[in-house]
Amino acid sequence: MxxxxxxxxxxxxxxxxxxxxxxxxxxxxxxxxxxxxxxxxxxxxxxxxxxxxxxxxxxxxxxxxxxxxxxxxxxDIVLLGAxxxxxxSNDLWFHEYVLHYTNAATLISEDFEDAEDLDGIFSGYDPETGAYHLKSWGYQTEDEGQGERADEKRNQGHEERAQAGGQQYGSGGAPVGSGTPVRDETLQHPRTVFQILKRHFSRYTPEMVRExxxxxxxxxxxxxxxxxxxxxxxxxxxxxxxxxxxxxxxxxxxxxxxxxxxxxxxxxxxxxxxxxxxxGHATIQGSTDIPTLFNLLPGYLPMPSVTAQSFSEYVDGIRTTSQKGYWANAEAYSVNLLKAWWGDAATAENDWAYDYIPRINGAHGTYQTLMSMLK
Structure with missing residues (x-):
């Protein structure tokens, strides 16, 4: 989600x-x-x-x-894929909605390769770690350099939190940089999200659902x-x-x-x-909304990393100024939270009392802490 x-x-x-x-x-x-x-x-x-x-x-x-x-x-994934x-296949998608309100027309990087191209895995797979490097999954942008610099900034502190596997940003996937994505409004370019979807999901048929x-x-x-x-x-x-x-x-x-x-x-x-x-609100939902997870602040805001020494560095690690979507307003969300906690004591001059928040430098969850103790 x-x-x-x-x-x-x-x-x-x-x-x-x-x-x-x-x-x-x-x-x-x-x-x-x-x-x-x-x-x-x-x-x-x-x-x-x-x-x-x-x-x-x-x-x-x-x-x-x-x-x-x-x-x-x-x-379930076979049924949903079918x-x-x-x-x-039957042209039943909502054309105007998909074109104007989704990323269907956006082109994916030339480096991206799908599972049918690589015998069941996607580009970026690291066999040593069993994980994916997501750079090749990003959008093709008109100004590639800006996008890469934005990705680097957004990933500040990522290594410290990588083991957590939590819900920082309430999201996932390849980082969205600040470069302007290239689009094909006709949806015919083979590297549009739309065409990649058509190729990828063509394998899921009613016969596969039955079997x-x-x-x-x-x-x-x-x-x-x-x-x-x-x-x-x-x-x-x-x-x-x-x-x-x-x-x-x-x-x-x-x-x-x-x-x-x-x-x-x-x-x-x-x-x-x-x-x-x-x-269950007191358990699953509550752990993210209240929140009780070590790596989250309320509203899915990430807990600051030791690498984010100032409020601006913290916000820039969540979003870039030209980014669209929910997290483009990360600064407003963060200021609202800090003002709710510290009221008039949180001002622009003191970074909205950002220094009152503790920092994390690793995976400090109960499970990770227990496993570290058992080693």
Missing amino acids: GTSFGRGGATQSLQDMANADCIVIQGSNMAECHPVGFQWVTEAKARGARVIHVDPRFTRTSAVSDKHLPIRAGS LINHVL TCGISEEDFDYLARSVTENSGRERTTCFAYAVGWTQHTLGAQFIRTASILQLLLGNMGRPGGGIMALR
Whole structure:
């Protein structure tokens, strides 16, 4: 979610689910585990919305849904990928929305290579560490040098926090530099995000869904028609997930794939659309929103690193001045937080009392600390 939208929280309120024309609940037993929020699903259904439950088990959510699609545990990405392929292959994507409100027209770096080019892995893979270097995944920019310098500045202190694997910035993916991205409004250039998506997801077919997920082609067609017929200019579809996705080894990929699908269909930022992340507030959601994680301040702001000695260095490590999107306003978010804590004592002259905040120089979470003690 953070990679797609700038922060890792739900994209709408629970109440807004009542405005959806179709609701797909996947990786969640919402009726039983989030019964208060489920009232809005019930209201949507009373309005005529179609509710589909995709889950390995038949639960109380399945019982009150229009259809239950049993799926093999862990195969969700194949089902979601096939929906994306269906949308792209049949020209069912929301053209105006995708062109104006997504990065579909943006060109990716010439150095990027997809999984089909490298026998199942992407460019930037380091076999020694088992991790990816993300430089080749970035946008092609008109002023490449500026983008690279911005990336370096944004990554100040990254090494100290790399082991944490937390939710700094509530996001992920390749850093967005300050260079001006190159775009092809026709979407025909082979290195546009749109064309890369088409090539990558073409492998996910209804036949693969049947073989991998255990969902028949007829049931896949029902799901695909339900989602696409209830998306577009006049209608919206909502996806809802819980720990059936987030706690899976491929959870981040499941959520990212659902985000791509919803953007292609124009279901983000519109009444009844979005992706509802269902969580236990005092535990999962609370750890980031309150926050209780060592590497976060409220609002997904990162905890300052020892390398960020001034407020300006801290803010510049989060965003660049020409960057668009949620984190372009990082300075305002940070000042608001510091003023909320220290009021009139936080002024521009004293860096908004930035020096009152402690710094981190490594992975100081409970798990990492315990593992270090056991060594």
